[in-house]
Amino acid sequence: MDKSFESFVTQVETGINAFIPGDQPPELYEPIKYILSLGGKRLRPLLVLMSYGLFKGDSKQIIKPAISVEVFHNFTLMHDDIMDKAPLRRGYTTVHKRWNENIAILSGDVMLIKAYDLLMKAPVKYLQPTLKRFGVTAAEVCEGQQMDMNFEHRKDVTIKEYLEMIRLKTAVLIGYSLELGALLAGENPETCQKLRQAGTNIGMGFQLMDDLLDVYADKNKFGKQVGGDILANKKTYLLIKALKTATGDSKASLLDWLKKKEYDPGEKISAITSIYDNLNIRDITNTAILSYYRKGTEILQHMDVDPSIKKTLLAFIDRLLKREK
Amino acid sequence: MDKSFESFVTQVETGINAFIPGDQPPELYEPIKYILSLGGKRLRPLLVLMSYGLFKGDSKQIIKPAISVEVFHNFTLMHDDIMDKAPLRRGYTTVHKRWNENIAILSGDVMLIKAYDLLMKAPVKYLQPTLKRFGVTAAEVCEGQQMDMNFEHRKDVTIKEYLEMIRLKTAVLIGYSLELGALLAGENPETCQKLRQAGTNIGMGFQLMDDLLDVYADKNKFGKQVGGDILANKKTYLLIKALKTATGDSKASLLDWLKKKEYDPGEKISAITSIYDNLNIRDITNTAILSYYRKGTEILQHMDVDPSIKKTLLAFIDRLLKREK
Numbered sequence: 303m304d305k306s307f308e309s310f311v312t313q314v315e316t317g318i319n320a321f322i323p324g325d326q327p328p329e330l331y332e333p334i335k336y337i338l339s340l341g342g343k344r345l346r347p348l349l350v351l352m353s354y355g356l357f358k359g360d361s362k363q364i365i366k367p368a369i370s371v372e373v374f375h376n377f378t379l380m381h382d383d384i385m386d387k388a389p390l391r392r393g394y395t396t397v398h399k400r401w402n403e404n405i406a407i408l409s410g411d412v413m414l415i416k417a418y419d420l421l422m423k424a425p426v427k428y429l430q431p432t433l434k435r436f437g438v439t440a441a442e443v444c445e446g447q448q449m450d451m452n453f454e455h456r457k458d459v460t461i462k463e464y465l466e467m468i469r470l471k472t473a474v475l476i477g478y479s480l481e482l483g484a485l486l487a488g489e490n491p492e493t494c495q496k497l498r499q500a501g502t503n504i505g506m507g508f509q510l511m512d513d514l515l516d517v518y519a520d521k522n523k524f525g526k527q528v529g530g531d532i533l534a535n536k537k538t539y540l541l542i543k544a545l546k547t548a549t550g551d552s553k554a555s556l557l558d559w560l561k562k563k564e565y566d567p568g569e570k571i572s573a574i575t576s577i578y579d580n581l582n583i584r585d586i587t588n589t590a591i592l593s594y595y596r597k598g599t600e601i602l603q604h605m606d607v608d609p610s611i612k613k614t615l616l617a618f619i620d621r622l623l624k625r626e627k
Numbered sequence: 628m629d630k631s632f633e634s635f636v637t638q639v640e641t642g643i644n645a646f647i648p649g650d651q652p653p654e655l656y657e658p659i660k661y662i663l664s665l666g667g668k669r670l671r672p673l674l675v676l677m678s679y680g681l682f683k684g685d686s687k688q689i690i691k692p693a694i695s696v697e698v699f700h701n702f703t704l705m706h707d708d709i710m711d712k713a714p715l716r717r718g719y720t721t722v723h724k725r726w727n728e729n730i731a732i733l734s735g736d737v738m739l740i741k742a743y744d745l746l747m748k749a750p751v752k753y754l755q756p757t758l759k760r761f762g763v764t765a766a767e768v769c770e771g772q773q774m775d776m777n778f779e780h781r782k783d784v785t786i787k788e789y790l791e792m793i794r795l796k797t798a799v800l801i802g803y804s805l806e807l808g809a810l811l812a813g814e815n816p817e818t819c820q821k822l823r824q825a826g827t828n829i830g831m832g833f834q835l836m837d838d839l840l841d842v843y844a845d846k847n848k849f850g851k852q853v854g855g856d857i858l859a860n861k862k863t864y865l866l867i868k869a870l871k872t873a874t875g876d877s878k879a880s881l882l883d884w885l886k887k888k889e890y891d892p893g894e895k896i897s898a899i900t901s902i903y904d905n906l907n908i909r910d911i912t913n914t915a916i917l918s919y920y921r922k923g924t925e926i927l928q929h930m931d932v933d934p935s936i937k938k939t940l941l942a943f944i945d946r947l948l949k950r951e952k
Contacts, residue, residue: 330773385729404710412769414739419762430751437744444737448655
């Protein structure tokens, strides 16, 4: 990792540590400090800072709007965890389990308000487009979460619908992160849009990689249980693709495993993984990931911007593509 | 009611009807349309329009920011109803009962985002102070709701704490509504602050009137069950005042009723009401309401603004004070 990347990481961590959401009543603000302390890749604010760095050098000035996307992202996690009844987040107890559901609802609400407060620290002359694009993106993230919940009750989800769901739920916010850097640097709408498109493609690849790692990660390197999505019958890219391409015994076996109420978890994971193996699902998914990453990085490569920061950004995206957790 | 008040009402209704929060997926947007269709006094956007009218004549231009406070208010109702497990809102099934809790959480989140979208339609030159003051107010409303939930588990809530809770939960948004009209008219910070103070005092009186009507409303005119707060042992101004002033048998009887697990609802309501009567709680509450209304209206009376709209606004506040539901 190069020196300038490390300086962006330091800026993000310093910015998050300096962020004081509020104080009283403690039930409202402690969960916000808690969820932000659980770490994570800080992918989104890093993208904002690097994107801004493509055009301007003084990224410390935009640290508050940059961390607003991380605060927004963690707000969505806090509310999603209630909806998914998730007990753990990044290996720690979720807010609604550690406190209760009402506190997780209300703390999340305040977190969304605080994300806007941080975004409002954008330079006044760029405030309106910055907020307008944020509003569109934030609503899309909610639409994606609603689609994801709707998919739980459906058996006929298509690859096209799935890709639209992850575009909304995950990719558009990564797109907005790259776009935000350009918005804050005062770049023209065309440049901002290019960065958004690059980020959205990278976000698609990022989510497909998440689906893939759930099945094929090295359990010693992966932070959570390998096969969690398989046990939950979660409609991932891998499962939808397998359901579409499987035939004969392979299809019957897959459907059988999805229906089973009682089973040995390890047995289910290895059975479905071997169906995926036989159908080449790993390669098919990797091909899709590569295609999205290429689309995203090509846009960046063709841009006339600071070459050193561009290199840092492309190297970061490359590491995301090769990540093991 | 005068003609100009009716024109404000028409503008608000037209603005709310013209507001399209979104479309797909329907599970996300139908609840927003539903809760906004249930009516209500539309108090907050009416205050925004009248406050703006004190300074400028073209209130149609600010209809979107004006209805943003109504959208925000209804977002808080949607989430509060989940937290309070309320089955009914304005006599209709609540969103989390008609759909489910997850949909009520997520629809509420989108509603908050849409409230910001509407507020962003403020004139660009006034955008930053408008959003900044909104962020402060919105967080305060959540703090008030958290305090209210905390009070449920406490027996020693003081009048001072109760007044601080309703200031945050209810009064500051009514204060912001009057302030917003002045912000959108480009008035100076001093004028904006005066209107906020006027609105906050009126909001305090408004909430105390709510507490009073729950016990003393004419059941034929009141929209919901008279005595609902009494049956729920809700810590209202009336109950806290009664607990503080009651002595001897009266205090013992009040505490006894609060502890009882099984009782005839009508009997409990009439027993506690007659304790309130003996302690003069109705007069004490009415005195407090009048004092807040006077503080609020005096600020308005001393302002050098359009006399005709001022008259309309003061008449509206006067009707709020004398309301029967």
